[in-house]
Amino acid sequence: MKPIEDYVVSIPDFPEPGIIFRDVTSVLQDAEGLHLAIDLMQEKLEGLDFDVVVGPESRGFIFGVPIAYNLKKPFIPIRKKGKLPRETVSAEYELEYGTATIEMHKDAIKPGQRVVIIDDLIATGGTNEAMIHLIEGLGGKVVKTVFLMELAGLHGRDRLQGYDIDSVIVYPGK
Numbered sequence: 299m300k301p302i303e304d305y306v307v308s309i310p311d312f313p314e315p316g317i318i319f320r321d322v323t324s325v326l327q328d329a330e331g332l333h334l335a336i337d338l339m340q341e342k343l344e345g346l347d348f349d350v351v352v353g354p355e356s357r358g359f360i361f362g363v364p365i366a367y368n369l370k371k372p373f374i375p376i377r378k379k380g381k382l383p384r385e386t387v388s389a390e391y392e393l394e395y396g397t398a399t400i401e402m403h404k405d406a407i408k409p410g411q412r413v414v415i416i417d418d419l420i421a422t423g424g425t426n427e428a429m430i431h432l433i434e435g436l437g438g439k440v441v442k443t444v445f446l447m448e449l450a451g452l453h454g455r456d457r458l459q460g461y462d463i464d465s466v467i468v469y470p471g472k
């Protein structure tokens with residue numbers, strides 16, 4: 299089997315000059331790539347005591363649900379603004395390009411629950427920081443975040459100091 303890095307197609311200057319887009323769809327559309335990505339992310343949780351998996355719309359859903367299913371944990375979706383039907387908590391944050399608001403149901407996390415966040419990629423870390431804000435606001439404890447890919451050149455980890463952040467693939471640049 300090829301290493302996981304070989305399943306990621308990188309597209310220079312997308313969506314704007316200077317950005318190298320790390321395309322998760324290239325991993326997903328290969329059966330071995332998909333298996334490997336889920337297995338390697340899940341391995342990062344071995345021996346960890348936690349209660350729920352949280353994942354953000356939309357690429358966080360792709361990896362969060364199979365991991366939650368395999369480990370028999372609930373999956374809590376964090377959605378973009380205006381999608382959830384019941385009472386929510388929300389957080390606004392900055393992206394590498396633009397701003398966004400995310401929401402989570404108010405009853406999704408119980409005080410004291412140990413939470414794992416799963417997402418495809420960390421760039422600036424803004425999404426993760428906003429998710430932590432929502433989870434902690436409901437009394438949850440974020441015990442680990444696992445990413446498939448990390449763009450280390452954007453220093454997302456700097457704003458997540460004190461948290462356990464782990465990535466399967468680390469790219470040195472942006």
Ligand SMILES: O=P(O)(O)OC[C@H]1O[C@H](OP(=O)(O)OP(=O)(O)O)[C@H](O)[C@@H]1O
Pocket residue numbers: 354355356357358392393394398417418419420421422423424425426454
């Ligand atoms: O570290 P950050 O700078 O916050 O960027 C990373 C986030 O950006 C992407 O999601 P996006 O909001 O583009 O939504 P999508 O998954 O629906 O494409 C990606 O899936 C991460 O969630």
Ligand SMILES: Nc1ncnc2[nH]cnc12
Pocket residue numbers: 317318319320321394419421449472
């Ligand atoms: N460079 C990048 N590649 C893929 N997804 C991203 N999301 C934010 N930056 C990205």
